[in-house]
Each structure stands twice: as structure tokens, then as C-alpha cells.
Amino acid sequence: MIHQSVEHNNLELGKQLFQSMPDRDVVSWNSMIGGFARIGQYQEALTWFHEMEFSGVSPNALTLLSTLSACASHGALDTGAWIHAYVDKNDMNRDGSLDSSLIDMYSKCGDIDKAVQIFEESTRRDLFTWTSIVCGLAMHGRGEKALHYFSKMKEAQVQPDDVTMVGVLSACAHAGLLDQGWWYFQSMEKVFGLVPKVEHYGGMVDLLGRMGCLKEAYDLIMGMPMEANEIIWGAFLSACRVHNNVELGEVAARRLLGLVPRDPWARVMLSNMYAEEAKWDRSMGLRKEIKKKGLKKSPGCSSIEVNGSVHGFLVGDNSHPCYTEINSMVEKIEKLMRL
Structure with missing residues (x-):
């Protein structure tokens, strides 16, 4: 019943059922920890994990997977490192099934060198382990090293998936490898059997934008087989701002406002572009519109x-x-x- 309550996002009922239990085993603890992690309440998931420690119930592999995921998403490096030490002390990773989660946690918590160390020591180099290290290195701006590991992944005859290719395109963007990025994007279907999704188009727009190829990025967006979302138009608008292309910036801002009309960010970006071109009337007009409509940016x-x-x-x-x-x-x- 706890599991069903959590699965249907009724965590309050799940809490009540859990607290009414005379004997709380690892399965019931896992249901609560995993439920909070799944809906993005990572601090709550970690709090329940610490309570589980104090209760004397020993975690199993499923507990650690959920908690490592929460640590990764919440940036809780100390807790993640403690879990890693617990795993080693109790010999809970003989089969390497936790390697990809540990690599992902260290990468997202800022310790990419530790993530690389775990990968190098791993005896279980499956799709998830390879993808974790490629994406982790790309996330940290180490594009060329990420692509080096991707080459080794292909040598090991491990087939990449959609997530791997997002990491590869991100690596190309961070390393400024335009031709290589185009090749990977265009070869996704014929070489790897993967149909590019909106995330992959977003990766190419980011790469083209960083390299100043704004016309090519715009043509790619307009030729997408699906509707571009606010993330893609936002990335394109950011590139227009960096390279101060007001004409395409206006197009991107209009498209973005059509998707998120109450978001002030597009107006602020376009206002700044107008100001750099000394188009003060347009710049101030957008600022007044933001104030009149009571729009506020999300706080840092x-x-x-x-x-x-x-x-x-x-x-x-x-x-x-x-x-x-x-x-x-x-x-x-x-x-x-x-x-």
C-alpha cells in the first residue's frame, strides 16, 4: 500500500501508512526514499535515508541507487562519498552494478576526477557506465576527453543510445568541434540506428550558436521534424545575444514569447541587444513592458x-x-x- 501511494504521488498517505507500521523493513524504507527522489524532493529523500540509518535498518542496493540519484541531483557530495565508502566497506558492489550511479553522482557533484577514477577501475563497462563518463566529462567542459572515451566505447562494440549522443554533441560544443559535431549528428541514424530527437537538435543548435553559425542554426531549427521547444529557442536567443545579431534575435524572442509569454528573460535579452545597438526606444519599451506586466525573473x-x-x-x-x-x-x- 505504501508503494502504491508513493507511485501515485500521494506521499502524505504513504507517510501515514509508514508511521503506522509496527515493523519497518528495508522495502518500506525504499518505497519512501525512492518516492521522494522520483518527484524531485531530493533533500527529503536524503533525510529519510539518514533516518533509516538511525533506525538500524541496513540499506540494500536499491536503497543506494535511489539515494545516489538524490545526491547527484541535489549536489550532496559528502553524503554521496559516505555512501561510496559504505558500499566499499560492506562489499556491496562486487558486480559493478553501482558504478554508473557513482560516476553520475561524482560528476554532477563536481568531482569529475573521482568519476574518471571509478570508471577506470570498473570491471562492468556497459552502456550505462560508458554513457555516465561521456556525459560527465562533457558536463565539465572536457569535450576532447569525452570524445576519447566515446571512441573507446565504440572500440568496445558498445552501442550508444540517445543519452550518450546528447553527451557527445555537448562534448563537441564545449570543445568547439563543429565538423565533428555535424558528423556525429548526421550519422546518428545511418551509423547508430538512432533517430535524432529534440534534445539532439538542441545540442546542434548550441554547437552552431557557440561557433557563431547563426544562419545555419536557424535553418536547422526551421527544418526540424518536430516543433522546437523553449529550450532550443532560448539557446538560439543566447547565441544571438553573444554575437549581437539583432535580426535573428528578434525572431528567436518572438518564438520564445509565443511559448512562454510570461517569462521576462526573452524581453531582457532583446532589450540588452537593442541597447548595444543604441536603439534606446526599443530597449526602454521592453523594460517598461516588463514592469507594466509585473514580470519578474526567477531569483538566482x-x-x-x-x-x-x-x-x-x-x-x-x-x-x-x-x-x-x-x-x-x-x-x-x-x-x-x-x-
Whole structure:
């Protein structure tokens, strides 16, 4: 019943059923931890994992998979490293089934060198392990090394999937490898048997945009077999902003506003482009429109992990229980920096 409640996103009922149980085994704990991780409540998933520790119930492989996923998505490196140590101490990864999750966790938490180390020591180099290291390296801007591992993946005769190819195109974008990126994109279907999806078109738009090939990027978008989403038009608008192509920027902004009319970001970007071209009337017109419609950008967010707990901070937010102490320390640091 707990599993069914969690599967249908009724976590409150799941909590009530769990708390009413006289004996809570690893299966019931896994249902709760996995449920919170699945719906994106990663901090809650980690909290339940710590409670499971204190209860004396030992985690199994499924528990660790769910918790590592939560650590990766939440940036909880300390907790992820503790889980890794727990796995090694209890010899829970003999078959290498946790390798891809560990690589993914370390990559997303910022320790790409540790991710590479785990891959090199892995005896189970399947599709998921290869994909994790390729995407991890691409995420960290190490495009050429990611492509090196992709070449070794092909030598090992492991067939890539859609996710692998997203990582490959991202690697080409970070390394500035335009011709190679085009080749991989155009060969997806005939060489790897994969039909390019919207994510792959997005990767090519990003690559073309970074290289300043805005006309080619626009032609690619207009020739897509599916409708371009806000991510693709947003990437294209960003490229237009970087290379200050107002004409195509206007097109991208119109398309983006058609998809997300209440998002002020497109207006801000276009306003900045107008300002650089000294088109002050148009620039101020967009700023006034933002103010008139009461549009607000999503506040910037950062986070830090302290003693296994991840603390998030939003711009302008003073709700943190240690706000006064944090603000006082920031002021002290600013004074020291002025000396």
C-alpha cells in the first residue's frame, strides 16, 4: 500500500501508512526514499535515508541507487562519498552494478576526477557506465576527453543510445568541434540506428550558436521534424545575444514569447541587444513592458553542503534560520577584501 501511494504521488498517505507500521523493513524504507527522489524532493529523500540509518535498518542496493540519484541531483557530495565508502566497506558492489550511479553522482557533484577514477577501475563497462563518463566529462567542459572515451566505447562494440549522443554533441560544443559535431549528428541514424530527437537538435543548435553559425542554426531549427521547444529557442536567443545579431534575435524572442509569454528573460535579452545597438526606444519599451506586466525573473540560487545537509540560498531571501550570522560573516569578508 505504501508503494502504491508513493507511485501515485500521494506521499502524505504513504507517510501515514509508514508511521503506522509496527515493523519497518528495508522495502518500506525504499518505497519512501525512492518516492521522494522520483518527484524531485531530493533533500527529503536524503533525510529519510539518514533516518533509516538511525533506525538500524541496513540499506540494500536499491536503497543506494535511489539515494545516489538524490545526491547527484541535489549536489550532496559528502553524503554521496559516505555512501561510496559504505558500499566499499560492506562489499556491496562486487558486480559493478553501482558504478554508473557513482560516476553520475561524482560528476554532477563536481568531482569529475573521482568519476574518471571509478570508471577506470570498473570491471562492468556497459552502456550505462560508458554513457555516465561521456556525459560527465562533457558536463565539465572536457569535450576532447569525452570524445576519447566515446571512441573507446565504440572500440568496445558498445552501442550508444540517445543519452550518450546528447553527451557527445555537448562534448563537441564545449570543445568547439563543429565538423565533428555535424558528423556525429548526421550519422546518428545511418551509423547508430538512432533517430535524432529534440534534445539532439538542441545540442546542434548550441554547437552552431557557440561557433557563431547563426544562419545555419536557424535553418536547422526551421527544418526540424518536430516543433522546437523553449529550450532550443532560448539557446538560439543566447547565441544571438553573444554575437549581437539583432535580426535573428528578434525572431528567436518572438518564438520564445509565443511559448512562454510570461517569462521576462526573452524581453531582457532583446532589450540588452537593442541597447548595444543604441536603439534606446526599443530597449526602454521592453523594460517598461516588463514592469507594466509585473514580470519578474526567477531569483538566482546557490547551495552548499554542510555536515551532510544541503542549504539553498535565493537572491533576496532572508528566511534561512542562520540568516543574521551568515549576513554578518559576509560583511566581515567584504571588509577584509577591501584591506
